[in-house]
Amino acid sequence: MNATRTIVLLSIVGLLVCGAPALGQSPEDLMAVRGAFADALNAHDLDAVVSFLADDFVFDWVGMPTLIVGPAQFRASLEGQYMHSPDWHTDEGRVFATDNVVVVEHAAMGTQTGPLAELPDLEPQGNPWAWYHVDIYEFEGDKIKRLTSYGDTAGVYMSMGVMPVPEMPDFVPSIAVPAHEPTGLSPLEANAEHVRRWNSHDAASMAKIYHADCTVFAGPLGMELDRVAMTAMNEVFFSAFPDVELEIVRTIDLGNGWVLTELLWQATHQGTFFGIPPMGYATENRGVWLVHYTADGLVREGAFYYDNLTLMTQMTTPEWPLDGIWVSTVPTPLGNLVMTTTYVAQDAARTMYSGSLEEINAMPLLAEIYPDADPTPKWAGGHAVKVGRHQYEATYLGYSVKIVDSEIGRTTEFVGLFTVKAYFQLTGPDQLSGHGTGSYYLAAQDANRDGFPDEGEEPVVCVPWEWTGRRLTTMPGCVPTPMP
Known part of the structure; x- marks a missing residue:
């Protein structure tokens, strides 16, 4: 009954927040x-x-x-x-x-x-x-x-004049640039093929999708490149970042052959890039392509933009470590939920972490879902996987229990369980922010009592989670007050 009431209340709040469509x-x-x-x-x-x-x-x-x-x-x-x-x-x-x-x-x-x-x-x-x-x-x-x-x-x-101008390479490709080859694709299909060829790191294949009269404006350089210079530019990227991968975030069909694509870049700096020698650091950047495709599926003109300052900073600075104790605050209508998490790397590459959690105060929502449970839940722990520079995907698992006195003594009774699917990033060397969802299940939804929700079970309540965290670092002591 309480869980049902919570769902109804959350639905009403959602309608009030969203309002009528504009x-x-x-x-x-x-x-x-x-x-x-x-x-x-x-x-x-x-x-x-x-x-x-x-x-x-x-x-x-x-x-x-x-x-x-x-x-x-x-x-x-x-x-x-x-x-x-x-x-x-x-x-x-x-x-x-x-x-x-x-x-x-x-x-x-x-x-x-x-x-x-x-x-x-x-x-x-x-x-x-x-x-x-x-x-x-x-x-x-x-x-x-x-x-x-x-x-x-x-x-x-x-x-x-605030920053020095980096060394500019000669935009002369190392290969003989092949003639263009019509793809016969629609603008959206040609755009997907464009990204696929870029991710193949094949500069010659990329050149074939550029129309003979193609011009591309390179936003970070403030200059226009023809298909020969673009082929050389692609070689610069592929040489400096041999594992580079573009992920399409959003594609917008602008009509008349124009397509805008928001992209996420992930790569390791392994070769010289505009005079910056490789240090092996991971990079992650957001960019955009604005491209016009001809009727036969070729790039006729376009532009690309990304932030070189972000890329240059990542190429020359190591990542902040996740290892350590973090104190996080989760805002709720009744005040902040405060909890601690300790992350420990599970592999040498520091791409996988285990996390132990402890709530300092109780989350009010739990009293609605599990009214008979003890106020403070028990957390089994968390599992975090690195998915980008300073970015992690994590799952946390916890339980609500109650202490029962019986003729045979005091026992702990399982009341419910919950999972949090989370995405967080380090926003500074000692700061992070995250968001995700909390899924709450009743004890009956773990019929085999293996500590996990049974397959196919849907949570009785699903709520958003957002939080910020600070790493526990050295803090100043106080000056003792003299005793009278």
């Missing part, structure tokens, strides 16, 4: 709103800028360590940009709209005459800069709900 806008309407938003940005009219944003707006500036959440934070970030470059403006490029999404390829430009928030002690250099990037606007009605920007921060710093 009315959709036509692609033309969305492009007009986005154009007015750009005008407000160029006018440095912050009141007008934030008026276009939904209350729960999120700015995902790829390459930055954290999301910018809410209109107020976005306004503050723009204030900083307008301060360091009072002539900040955008230079419009290609614009596409479909469903509730607008995609814009353009550049933000300016002259750095004021201090950078991230480098406040550095004297302004007074140099012009340009940030070439792709923006993906996601709308809810006529409000911008999410903005994702892919671009290279390192290039901006180099233009400003």
Whole structure:
């Protein structure tokens, strides 16, 4: 009964949070709103800028360590940009709209005459800069709900004179570039084939999918490459990262042969990359392709963007270790649940960890699901697997029990069990954040009493989990108070 009531309450909360669906806008309407938003940005009219944003707006500036959440934070970030470059403006490029999404390829430009928030002690250099990037606007009605920007921060710093310009290779391929060969595929099919060939690390096969007159804008380099230079560029990547793999995160058909693809890059730095010698560190980066395919399935023109600063940082710095004791806080409506987790590596490569957990205080939800159980559950432990740089996938298993007094003495009775499927990442050397779901089962759903939910059983309650954690490190002591 209590579990059923919890499910109903959670469903009602979900309806209240989600609310009624917003009315959709036509692609033309969305492009007009986005154009007015750009005008407000160029006018440095912050009141007008934030008026276009939904209350729960999120700015995902790829390459930055954290999301910018809410209109107020976005306004503050723009204030900083307008301060360091009072002539900040955008230079419009290609614009596409479909469903509730607008995609814009353009550049933000300016002259750095004021201090950078991230480098406040550095004297302004007074140099012009340009940030070439792709923006993906996601709308809810006529409000911008999410903005994702892919671009290279390192290039901006180099233009400003803050970072040195790396060694540039000659974009001359080591192979004879073969002629193009039509694929006969639709744009979406050709795009999937494009990614497949890239993941095969076959530069000649890649060259065949480039039209004879193909041009590709390399966002991180700020320059356009023809099919010969692109073949050489691919060889640079394959040589420096021989195990590189691209994973498609999202594909958007923009119409008229244009396709946008958000990608996740994972690779180990094993060869020289733009003058940076290999140190064998794992890298993970997010990028985007914006490509136009011909009617016979060839790349006619396009662009790619990713953050070189992220890549350069990962290539030259070791990863933070997960090993150790972590204190995590899980926010709940009745306050934070505090728990400790100790991670121990199970292999030399440090890709698999065991974790022992202990709750410091009780989670209120458990009293609803298991009203007869003791307040503090017993955790069997956790199992974490590394899935990317500083990123882990984990499963935790726990039990609710109660102490029963009987004629034969005090015994422990099994009441229920629960699992947490989690994904977390280290956001600093001593910080992490995670999210996942908690699945809660009744004792009867483990009929064979092997300590796991029986196959095919569905949880009576499934709730989201989010948490942040801090590593236990050396802490200062106190000064004893003299006794009277």
